[in-house]
Amino acid sequence: xxxxxxxxxxxxxxxxxxxxxxPAAETGAIKWVRENLFSSILNSxxxxxxxxxxxxxxxxxxxWFWNSTWNANSLSECREAGTGACFAxxxxxxxxxxxxxxxxxxxxxxxxxxxxxxxxxxxILFNKVPQKALFFTLLYPFIxxxxxxxxxxxxxxxxxxxxxxxxxxxxxxVAQAPVIAxxxxxxxxxxxxxxxxxxxxxxxxxxxxxxxxxxxxxxxxGFLLTMxxxxxxxxxxxxxxxxxxxxxxxxxxxxxxxxxxxxEFIRGVPLITLLFVASVLLSYFLPPGTTFDLVLxxxxxxxxxxxxxxxEVVRGGLAALPRGQYEAADSLGLDYWQAIRxxxxxxxxxxxxxxxxxxxxxxxxxxxxxxIISMYDPLGVVQPILADSDWNGILWELYGFVALFFFISCYxxxxxxxxxxxxxxxDHR
Amino acid sequence: MTAMTDxxxxxxxxxxxxxxxxxxxxxTIQIIALICVLVGIGWLVNNAVTNLAEAGQDFNFDFLGxxxxxxxxxxxxxxxxxxxxxxATLVGLLNTLLVxxxxxxxxxxxxxxxxxxxxxxxxxxxxxxxxxxxxxRNVPVLLWIVLTMGVMIKIPxxxxxxxxxxxxxxxxxxVAITNRGVYVPRIMYESGSAIVVGVLLLSIxxxxxxxxxxxxxxEATGKILPVLWVSLGLLFIPAILAQVVMxxxxxxxxPYFRGFNFTDGVHLRNSLIALWLAxxxxxxxxxxxNVRAGILAVSKGQxxxxxxxxxxxxxIMNLVVLPQAMRVIVPxxxxxxxNLTKNSSLALAIGYMDLTxxxxxxxxxxxxxxxxxxxxxxxxxxxxxxxxxxxxxxxxNSVKLKER
Numbered sequence: 001x002x003x004x005x006x007x008x009x010x011x012x013x014x015x016x017x018x019x020x021x022x023p024a025a026e027t028g029a030i031k032w033v034r035e036n037l038f039s040s041i042l043n044s045x046x047x048x049x050x051x052x053x054x055x056x057x058x059x060x061x062x063x064w065f066w067n068s069t070w071n072a073n074s075l076s077e078c079r080e081a082g083t084g085a086c087f088a089x090x091x092x093x094x095x096x097x098x099x100x101x102x103x104x105x106x107x108x109x110x111x112x113x114x115x116x117x118x119x120x121x122x123x124i125l126f127n128k129v130p131q132k133a134l135f136f137t138l139l140y141p142f143i144x145x146x147x148x149x150x151x152x153x154x155x156x157x158x159x160x161x162x163x164x165x166x167x168x169x170x171x172x173x174v175a176q177a178p179v180i181a182x183x184x185x186x187x188x189x190x191x192x193x194x195x196x197x198x199x200x201x202x203x204x205x206x207x208x209x210x211x212x213x214x215x216x217x218x219x220x221x222g223f224l225l226t227m228x229x230x231x232x233x234x235x236x237x238x239x240x241x242x243x244x245x246x247x248x249x250x251x252x253x254x255x256x257x258x259x260x261x262x263x264e265f266i267r268g269v270p271l272i273t274l275l276f277v278a279s280v281l282l283s284y285f286l287p288p289g290t291t292f293d294l295v296l297x298x299x300x301x302x303x304x305x306x307x308x309x310x311x312e313v314v315r316g317g318l319a320a321l322p323r324g325q326y327e328a329a330d331s332l333g334l335d336y337w338q339a340i341r342x343x344x345x346x347x348x349x350x351x352x353x354x355x356x357x358x359x360x361x362x363x364x365x366x367x368x369x370x371x372i373i374s375m376y377d378p379l380g381v382v383q384p385i386l387a388d389s390d391w392n393g394i395l396w397e398l399y400g401f402v403a404l405f406f407f408i409s410c411y412x413x414x415x416x417x418x419x420x421x422x423x424x425x426x427d428h429r
Numbered sequence: 430m431t432a433m434t435d436x437x438x439x440x441x442x443x444x445x446x447x448x449x450x451x452x453x454x455x456x457t458i459q460i461i462a463l464i465c466v467l468v469g470i471g472w473l474v475n476n477a478v479t480n481l482a483e484a485g486q487d488f489n490f491d492f493l494g495x496x497x498x499x500x501x502x503x504x505x506x507x508x509x510x511x512x513x514x515x516x517a518t519l520v521g522l523l524n525t526l527l528v529x530x531x532x533x534x535x536x537x538x539x540x541x542x543x544x545x546x547x548x549x550x551x552x553x554x555x556x557x558x559x560x561x562x563x564x565x566r567n568v569p570v571l572l573w574i575v576l577t578m579g580v581m582i583k584i585p586x587x588x589x590x591x592x593x594x595x596x597x598x599x600x601x602x603x604v605a606i607t608n609r610g611v612y613v614p615r616i617m618y619e620s621g622s623a624i625v626v627g628v629l630l631l632s633i634x635x636x637x638x639x640x641x642x643x644x645x646x647x648e649a650t651g652k653i654l655p656v657l658w659v660s661l662g663l664l665f666i667p668a669i670l671a672q673v674v675m676x677x678x679x680x681x682x683x684p685y686f687r688g689f690n691f692t693d694g695v696h697l698r699n700s701l702i703a704l705w706l707a708x709x710x711x712x713x714x715x716x717x718x719n720v721r722a723g724i725l726a727v728s729k730g731q732x733x734x735x736x737x738x739x740x741x742x743x744x745i746m747n748l749v750v751l752p753q754a755m756r757v758i759v760p761x762x763x764x765x766x767x768n769l770t771k772n773s774s775l776a777l778a779i780g781y782m783d784l785t786x787x788x789x790x791x792x793x794x795x796x797x798x799x800x801x802x803x804x805x806x807x808x809x810x811x812x813x814x815x816x817x818x819x820x821x822x823x824x825x826n827s828v829k830l831k832e833r
Contacts, residue, residue: 270785284480285480286476368572372778374550
């Protein structure tokens with residue numbers, strides 16, 4: 001064989017080639033740059049373009065920040081002091097951005113409410129916290145309401161008593177007939193609210209004294225209002241959304257039709273029209289003479305809005321569960337609510353967590369729309385500042401500040417959702 | 430007798446079965462729910478009737494025929510302040526549709542570009558695209574709209590600066606960006622333009638015919654015809670020829686400066702541009718995420734299998750990856766378009782006269798008919814959303830996996 005090989009091939013190298021040098025910088029920074037930034041002609045062009053964009057942005061931003069002014073009383077003073085940003089406006093108006101027109105001697109109240117929010121949320125967000133802390137979570141709405149709106153402690157305590165009474169009614173009847181117990185407790189709450197609450201509040205107000213200075217809803221604004229609207233609507237919308245999703249998946253035709261109608265209607269109209277309903281229309285639909293707080297009306301409508309979106313997300317989770325889970329629950333002899341509570345919901349909610357957090361972030365951002373119905377959320381606060389002759393013409397500083405706040409809170413929420421997704425991922429991938 | 434006790438004694442229907450028998454319980458629950466809902470709606474309507482009667486108002490839509498008395502600066506169809514509220518509503522609706530269509534087109538372009546760039550293997554481009562997506566997604570759309578409006582008013586030069594030469598027009602003196610709006614050329618149709626348009630329509634029909642023929646040819650012989658180049662040629666060459674032969678009947682009339690402002694040309698208001706830009710950039714960030722998720726959802730094995738069959742990379746993208754990615758991309762895309770249309774109602778904040786600005790704001794405040802206006806506003810938006818989702822679902826059915 002070797003002969004034929006030598007004969008048929010014209011050239012065979014007999015000496016060894018000198019070893020070539022190792023390829024230049026196949027490790028380290030140069031390799032990284034070559035692979036990630038200049039791997040092809042198109043990539044090189046894109047890299048240069050991106051560098052140009054970054055350079056332009058930095059060229060504008062850096063001197064703007066570097067020459068910024070923090071001490072001035074008007075825009076013209078700012079312009080004299082420096083060529084850059086005029087952050088003096090934020091230094092002067094920060095109380096309005098955070099609290100709206102809340103009385104300045106009472107700032108400790110919203111701050112305390114905000115600080116207390118963390119122990120209240122901890123048992124829900126992190127499962128390492130002892131579950132007894134949930135008790136504080138249940139009390140938190142009443143404490144928060146009292147701290148922010150003020151007035152006598154009697155009102156919140158009376159409402160709390162009503163809830164406790166309803167719970168006692170439920171506990172005594174639940175052993176005999178769960179459905180009747182539920183209806184009875186709802187009836188107890190309604191009766192308490194309509195007939196007893198007022199007297200109880202007055203009586204308790206006598207006991208507790210005048211309490212804190214009352215703050216009108218119109219004076220609540222800024223990030224405080226955003227937080228109130230966002231957190232209250234989110235916590236109310238989740239249970240409502242789950243019920244709507246269950247209704248939409250239900251075999252009961254009429255209930256299904258009602259839920260589908262509600263969800264599709266709410267999802268089909270812009271939030272701003274619902275806010276119009278809250279601000280001008282809702283009073284028409286209530287018995288003559290009923291007036292209640294604009295913040296409460298807005299919360300009701302935003303809750304309905306968020307619930308419809310949440311319902312669709314939860315429905316996705318329900319639909320993604322294998323049929324076998326429902327059948328397994330049935331074969332264990334669990335009734336509908338037991339199956340939902342113990343088998344279906346824990347899995348369906350786990351699947352839908354990213355969607356739920358997305359709805360929450362969307363809702364949180366959408367609370368800015370209340371500035372259109374002239375409430376003083378952060379964007380609403382910007383308007384009077386722009387109209388002020390001292391600060392007329394300022395733009396980036398104000399909106400940038402508000403945008404930064406929203407970016408930080410929304411971004412951290414989405415990071416939390418990633419953490420939760422990983423924590424709850426129990427299947428093997 | 431003992432045999433009889435085995436079977437259930439037929440006692441007929443008892444009332445307690447309505448609660449304890451699962452066969453009847455569902456009916457009971459549904460009827461109770463229906464009664465509750467009907468009573469609730471009845472209560473609301475009753476309250477509304479009482480309240481309206483007390484306020485001395487009635488419920489009718491006659492106000493739509495009354496003279497509106499307010500001006501709308503951005504309009505597609507003829508309108509002046511002597512026309513009716515109904516006409517103003519129609520102008521508003523068309524403005525809503527205008528910004529929605531423009532926004533849907535640009536947000537798709539921005540979103541697809543950014544979604545693809547986020548998957549780029551170029552580190553710096555990928556990071557820039559990420560900054561864009563996270564930045565726009567995490568800040569309220571209303572803030573973007575108001576901020577863009579502020580920039581549109583503040584940054585561009587005043588029209589007077591064009592006279593003194595401090596500012597100049599762009600694109601061969603055809604576009605002027607001022608702080609009062611953007612002036613673009615107006616398309617002028619003179620006699621004979623119908624022929625050019627007719628030729629254009631004919632060539633579009635010819636393109637569809639050619640594509641059909643090319644597909645048939647490929648299925649029959651396996652030969653691939655250059656569809657793209659022929660289509661482009663068919664689209665442009667006959668129309669340009671017709672335009673030249675007829676002596677340029679379709680022309681552009683540039684805006685030019687006269688007196689204190691620009692005349693001729695089309696004046697696009699700041700509010701329209703700001704709303705359009707802000708909505709496209711904001712929705713584009715969401716579209717980018719969907720596009721990225723859709724492309725990532727196609728498993729790598731698909732493109733590898735196609736490559737091992739010897740298909741070229743560009744055709745792998747067109748024939749293997751994109752059709753599968755579309756199935757993931759289309760459903761959230763529909764809801765993005767719906768959200769953009771609904772978010773266009775925020776035009777109210779910057780004074781763009783869309784449906785919310787006319788019917789939901791000025792007409793509502795002038796006539797004092799809050800109930801009618803808000804109900805009508807909601808109904809129109811509901812119809813818009815439902816039609817978008819109907820069209821979207823129809824398209825989705827055409828691209829989704831056909832299981833046989």
